[in-house]
Amino acid sequence: MEKSGRLEVPVGIPGRGYSVWIGEGILDEAGAMVAEFAGVRGKCALVSDSNVMRIYGGRVRASLELAGFSVIAHEVPAGERSKSLQVVEGCIDAMVGAKLDRKSFVVALGGGVVGDLAGFVAAIYFRGIPFVQIPTTIVAQVDSAVGGKTGVNARGGKNLVGAFHQPKLVLADPATLGTLPEREFYEGFAEIVKHAVIRDASMLERIRPGARDGLSGLLAENVRIKAAIVAEDEKEEKDVRALLNFGHTVGHAIENASGYGEWFHGEAVSLGIVAALRLSRRYAGLPEVDEQRVTEILRSLQLPVRFPRSLSVEKILEAMKVDKKFSMGKMRFVLTPRLGEALVSGEVTESAVVEAIEELQE
Ligand code: NAD
Numbered sequence: 001m002e003k004s005g006r007l008e009v010p011v012g013i014p015g016r017g018y019s020v021w022i023g024e025g026i027l028d029e030a031g032a033m034v035a036e037f038a039g040v041r042g043k044c045a046l047v048s049d050s051n052v053m054r055i056y057g058g059r060v061r062a063s064l065e066l067a068g069f070s071v072i073a074h075e076v077p078a079g080e081r082s083k084s085l086q087v088v089e090g091c092i093d094a095m096v097g098a099k100l101d102r103k104s105f106v107v108a109l110g111g112g113v114v115g116d117l118a119g120f121v122a123a124i125y126f127r128g129i130p131f132v133q134i135p136t137t138i139v140a141q142v143d144s145a146v147g148g149k150t151g152v153n154a155r156g157g158k159n160l161v162g163a164f165h166q167p168k169l170v171l172a173d174p175a176t177l178g179t180l181p182e183r184e185f186y187e188g189f190a191e192i193v194k195h196a197v198i199r200d201a202s203m204l205e206r207i208r209p210g211a212r213d214g215l216s217g218l219l220a221e222n223v224r225i226k227a228a229i230v231a232e233d234e235k236e237e238k239d240v241r242a243l244l245n246f247g248h249t250v251g252h253a254i255e256n257a258s259g260y261g262e263w264f265h266g267e268a269v270s271l272g273i274v275a276a277l278r279l280s281r282r283y284a285g286l287p288e289v290d291e292q293r294v295t296e297i298l299r300s301l302q303l304p305v306r307f308p309r310s311l312s313v314e315k316i317l318e319a320m321k322v323d324k325k326f327s328m329g330k331m332r333f334v335l336t337p338r339l340g341e342a343l344v345s346g347e348v349t350e351s352a353v354v355e356a357i358e359e360l361q362e
């Protein structure tokens with residue numbers, strides 16, 4: 001739905017529904033929109049990382065204060081390593097210090113790292129307070145800010161500690177994507193390619209590498225896909241939301257095995273997508289031409305489709321086994337039989353996964 005230049009995508013979760021608003025310049029209207037749509041008042045913690053706070057923190061804070069909210073700003077270091085229990089504790093200490101209570105709320109301003117972290121803090125502070133997502137990367141605008149998965153990493157693996165906690169409102173301003181460095185800009189397209197592969201192959205034709213303007217429509221299409229899946233299976237209980245993990249089984253393991261930071265999330269997912277395409281050919285009959293087409297699109301988006309031999313396959317496999325168990329040598333794996341469709345297969349063997357990962361090595 002379009003209202004005064006803004007697109008509204010509802011996330012229809014029974015009892016916990018909210019809207020994602022997408023529009024250029026929405027950042028400066030954050031305060032008024034939070035007041036109108038989030039059902040919150042009083043004090044909030046504005047959580048952001050060192051890059052985003054510097055560029056956008058002042059504008060968002062001013063907008064919230066203009067709308068009558070009292071704001072404490074809490075900055076965390078930029079990067080995946082901030083998704084840790086130690087950083088959660090730092091947020092909580094700051095919020096307790098500023099006397100935020102059960103009626104207060106959290107505003108997450110930044111990429112997926114800040115959204116997952118601040119959302120988790122909101123999920124556990126006073127056993128759960130409201131939060132608002134203001135995503136500023138493509139990953140966050142099309143994926144992580146929507147759907148209520150929050151959490152942090154533990155030594156043993158990615159996203160091992162977390163909670164489902166839906167935001168009250170999501171405000172996505174595509175103009176913020178203009179300040180993303182080149183690598184951070186492109187990594188976000190891995191999640192867009194994922195959505196296209198599992199739900200809407202025609203979207204592959206609408207991806208224009210490099211174009212930073214006119215993205216609102218593409219972002220909204222992606223949010224609609226994510227919102228529909230989340231509304232159908234909020235807590236990943238019906239093999240529907242699980243489809244969003246396409247490319248993530250191997251992707252998360254690569255992030256963990258390389259110690260977080262070497263590969264951006266989207267880059268690791270790109271590698272995971274290539275492995276999942278290979279397994280889809282073997283187990284679900286995906287035509288080779290489709291595997292090659294998607295791999296070429298990832299390449300055109302400056303995303304990796306191979307990784308160096310210095311990263312060991314054993315380490316990746318070890319990391320994968322933390323959240324994916326093999327039962328009698330087989331694991332559950334998301335595959336695509338044809339572009340635009342996905343399924344969860346229980347047939348994929350450990351040796352086939354190892355082969356698919358080995359083929360990713362340069
Ligand atoms: P990120 O949050 O680390 O952001 C990438 C970099 O861009 C950071 O250095 C950040 O400071 C910078 N940045 C962000 N916005 C900027 C802007 N507008 N201008 C300039 N710099 C900016 O990474 P990400 O890719 O957004 O998110 C990855 C994380 O999201 C991973 O931890 C992943 O697990 C998580 N994720 C979660 C879900 C979910 O459903 N909860 C879904 C997908 C990904």
Ligand code: GLY
Binds near residue numbers: 144147149241245
């Ligand atoms: N990004 C995976 C999910 O939200 O379920």
